[in-house]
Amino acid sequence: MATVHKINEDLVKERQKCTFNVQELTYLLDGGEEVTKERREFENILRNVKELQDEVPEVYLSHKERYENAVRKTCILQNVRNDFEKKREVLSPRNIFRAGYAVIKDVSPFFLHNGMFVPTIIGQGTPEQQAEWLPKAKAMAIIGTYAQTELGHGTFIRGLETTATYDAKTEEFILNSPKVTSYKWWPGGLGTTVNHCITVAQLYINGKKYGIHPFIVQIRDLETHKPLPGIKVGEIGPKMGFATANNGFLGFQNFRIPRKNMLMKNAQVLKDGTFVKGMNEKLTYGTMVMVRVNIVSDSAFHTAMAATIAVRYAAVRHQSQLKAKEPEVQIIDYLTQQHKLFIAIATSHAFSNTYTWLYQAYLKVVEDLGKQKQDHLPELHALSCCLKATSSRDAGVIVEQCRLACGGHGYMASSNLPIIYGYTTAAITYEGEHTVLLLQTARYLMKAWMSALEGKVLAPSVAYLVDWLKSDKQRWQNTPEVIVKGFQHVAAGKIKDAFDAIQKHVKAGKDYEDAWNLASVQLIKASEAHSRAILCDGYLRETVRTSSSVSPSLAKVLNHLVQLYIVYWTLETAGDLLVYSNIGKDDIAVLKEKYEELLALIRPNAVGLVDAFDISDEILQSTLGSYDGRVYERLMEEAMKSPLNKEPVNQSFHKYLKPFIKKAKL
């Protein structure tokens, strides 16, 4: 039986101070009591699967052993999941996503299968194609990934070089990778795990190019797992993080696939080679839109993980004295520490709330597309780009801030903060590089500004541009609602400035494209300001909406958090607000005090707030952040697992050190 340890006394006291019902907040964050119960039940089952316990911490395994262990455990996880789903409802995707962290210490080599392979079949396949591939894919009789990026191109996907040439005689496509830069590079699981992939390739029919399209390709034999003739595939090697994601490369040499393997929900190639255009060629990019929306939710979770570790640690850790002769204080009582950590909690809430409405907007667009309506697609694309970019970037900064807030121990692998940083920072690049996505949103914002000038009605997320043009700037008040308007004024001002800068360059004789490039620093700043306005506005609106349906004590805490988020960003961007809104120096001085008051109000609830994220110790995998707060004991226990501590004298002493020292003595 597992030993039950006493909970650290500081944490006990912190939990007694909490002014709201932690369980109530957990249910709210999960989306309902039933979801929490399902999640806990599944996590509990996993906790008791002996084969999932690592004998040796993964960090001490070789690259190969680590991968093999990850495959072994992912297969067990999948079997446990299948058994669970046989008896009950299908697990919610967020619950299975969270549970994955308890099993795989880093990123699963099967991650792209559920993350992009299956969704692409659903989003891009015809009903017949779905009937053929989905049952096999869902049962994992075939395992796949999403192979789009190449050595030479990741961002500019119209420039991809893999070719799919249609041969009407045999009704097949012939896949080729003409140059080294045409090799697929990066897809998760491609290295040595998957047997299928969605390959994005340039379609050629009778020598004419028809742009990029998705194809289902079997790349390995289902029995032997050997690459099929004409396929060159392998793993790309170690990276900054994603140690077990098994990212791979892939090249094709005259590799033939049947015509039916082109996913044809949008565009089609008929038997005779006739190309039938889809409603909108950008629908081929649909899986990326879905994943970008999901990254907002992932960013919320990664931020919550880091906040949980750093807040619990800050409650347990005592260092230095505030006053002479008094005991050393809990580091959480330093205001600077609260400044580093409470924004982490609020940021996670901001992203969760944003995801809630963004996901609904995504579902609406998918429903509309089913009815051949695409009016809201450009707005969704613009929102998903800037919110993916901002949420992943903020999450990266917050996770690093939490690591720094843990001092030296935050640098230990056993704190788990380095691994969390590894996968958080990867999201800034994958699924559309940060700057590139901000520029996609800027493109939309420039059009919106032009429409506003022409007096047209704008989509809801940019309607503030019309208000800004029409009205005088509102008299400043330090209320959340007026501050949000202030953020909109900053965004509108920066959008106008960027627009004017482009016009200026065009008037000076530049091509529009060169003018765009010359104004692009201003464009990304406009896009960032738009994101911040959207985040603050959405977070405030969602909090007001939920506050009426929760207990008054919880509503009060949620209100403190949203205010903290808004005031924090006001102070961070005070310079912009002074330029573009009616805020005055005195208002800023008042807000500085307000910020300190909010830190004090949140202080007694800090541990309760991170407890409410309800992230189990198995998922957190952190010596610093466990529920019981046995920080020092766990650090020592983990250190003792080092293979270097398994023998009193390491052989290198006899082989190298001893002769070296002897020589030095002579």
Ligand SMILES: CCCCCCCC/C=C\CCCCC/C=C/C(=O)SCCNC(=O)CCNC(=O)[C@H](O)C(C)(C)COP(=O)(O)OP(=O)(O)OC[C@H]1O[C@@H](n2cnc3c(N)ncnc32)[C@H](O)[C@@H]1OP(=O)(O)O
């Ligand atoms: C235990 C587990 C632990 C796990 C921890 C990790 C958690 C992670 C969770 C989930 C992640 C899963 C996946 C991870 C792995 C990563 C996978 C990948 O990275 S897959 C590859 C992704 N690649 C990209 O995103 C490429 C980026 N590039 C592009 O999208 C495009 O090339 C472009 C930059 C958008 C430009 O495209 P293009 O040149 O064709 O277009 P433009 O000329 O710029 O614009 C033309 C018009 O088209 C509109 N447009 C563009 N894109 C879209 C779209 N998607 N939808 C709708 N409309 C679009 C654009 O707005 C232009 O419109 P107009 O202005 O002309 O009206």
Ligand SMILES: Cc1cc2nc3c(=O)[nH]c(=O)nc-3n(C[C@H](O)[C@H](O)[C@H](O)COP(=O)(O)OP(=O)(O)OC[C@H]3O[C@@H](n4cnc5c(N)ncnc54)[C@H](O)[C@@H]3O)c2cc1C
């Ligand atoms: C961990 C990880 C997992 C991944 N998994 C997958 C996967 O499963 N499947 C898959 O297909 N791909 C995957 N990728 C690839 C990923 O999608 C690309 O790396 C990403 O889209 C960025 O493209 P790039 O590498 O070509 O960057 P580049 O575009 O070369 O970026 C380099 C620099 O150039 C700048 N730049 C490029 N274009 C412009 C522009 N138009 N304007 C201004 N600046 C520009 C960028 O801002 C950046 O600073 C993964 C990547 C990572 C890191």
